Amino acid sequence: MHTEAHKALLVRIAEELYEADHTGKPIEQITKRHQGLNIQDAYAIQLLNKDRALTDGKHITGKKIGLTSLAMQQSLGVDQPDFGFLYDSMDATHTGAIPNDALQQPRVEGELAFVLKAPLKGKVTAEEVRAATAYVVPAIEVVASRIKDWKLTIVDTIADNASCGMYVLGNHKVNPEEVDLRQVAMTLSKDGEVVNSGLGSAVMGDPAEAVAWLAHCLGQYGVTLDAGDVVLSGALSAAVPALPGQSFACDFGDLGCVTVKFE
Numbered sequence: 001m002h003t004e005a006h007k008a009l010l011v012r013i014a015e016e017l018y019e020a021d022h023t024g025k026p027i028e029q030i031t032k033r034h035q036g037l038n039i040q041d042a043y044a045i046q047l048l049n050k051d052r053a054l055t056d057g058k059h060i061t062g063k064k065i066g067l068t069s070l071a072m073q074q075s076l077g078v079d080q081p082d083f084g085f086l087y088d089s090m091d092a093t094h095t096g097a098i099p100n101d102a103l104q105q106p107r108v109e110g111e112l113a114f115v116l117k118a119p120l121k122g123k124v125t126a127e128e129v130r131a132a133t134a135y136v137v138p139a140i141e142v143v144a145s146r147i148k149d150w151k152l153t154i155v156d157t158i159a160d161n162a163s164c165g166m167y168v169l170g171n172h173k174v175n176p177e178e179v180d181l182r183q184v185a186m187t188l189s190k191d192g193e194v195v196n197s198g199l200g201s202a203v204m205g206d207p208a209e210a211v212a213w214l215a216h217c218l219g220q221y222g223v224t225l226d227a228g229d230v231v232l233s234g235a236l237s238a239a240v241p242a243l244p245g246q247s248f249a250c251d252f253g254d255l256g257c258v259t260v261k262f263e
Contacts, residue, residue, distance in 0.1 A: 068234025084162025
């Protein structure tokens with residue numbers, strides 16, 4: 001049972017993250033300052049700021065899965081995925097550009113995005129995920145951190161909405177029942193130079209398995225995957241830091257290429 005003091009602490013941390021997001025000034029690592037916080041506490045903080053975002057007039061466009069690849073787990077020293085909420089304010093698909101100072105400490109990842117035509121809830125299979133998906137498109141997720149220097153445990157990143165930043169969706173739509181997403185190959189380039197690459201199988205063995213994991217995990221927090229949701233299924237390779245003026249391209253071969261420019 002959480003005490004009133006503990007609940008007040010979670011509210012205070014949520015407020016710190018909200019202010020950091022709006023002022024552009026990152027905060028010190030949460031878990032260094034507050035010992036004993038767990039993953040349930042972190043999601044409670046995240047959900048407090050989700051409610052505040054909705055109060056502010058934002059609309060949920062979907063969810064993201066983070067830390068699905070071994071590369072990303074190793075980079076943050078964690079051993080399990082996490083999730084966060086996507087909002088309409090994060091969708092940069094129309095411009096393909098990230099305004100200067102829009103994000104703190106941005107990093108670029110190449111992913112596959114599932115757009116759902118039917119809801120998913122609780123324990124589902126990868127086959128059920130594919131059947132509930134209208135289409136899959138290549139995507140770029142630009143992760144960001146409201147916590148200084150990306151010094152994170154899994155508790156820190158979950159509290160910070162799984163380090164969500166912005167995203168760009170490609171326009172080449174594929175039926176996940178007709179393409180083996182495990183074999184999709186992606187190369188990530190910065191200013192025309194390839195910096196890393198990955199396969200769909202890097203995402204929990206199969207990106208559809210990651211979405212199935214998400215449906216089950218969300219259910220524990222009273223959240224569902226809904227028809228129309230964009231689901232960013234996780235990075236195929238490690239995230240690459242981005243600076244103003246840089247351009248990135250993620251080439252998914254037959255699935256097309258998606259680009260983003262940092263202004």
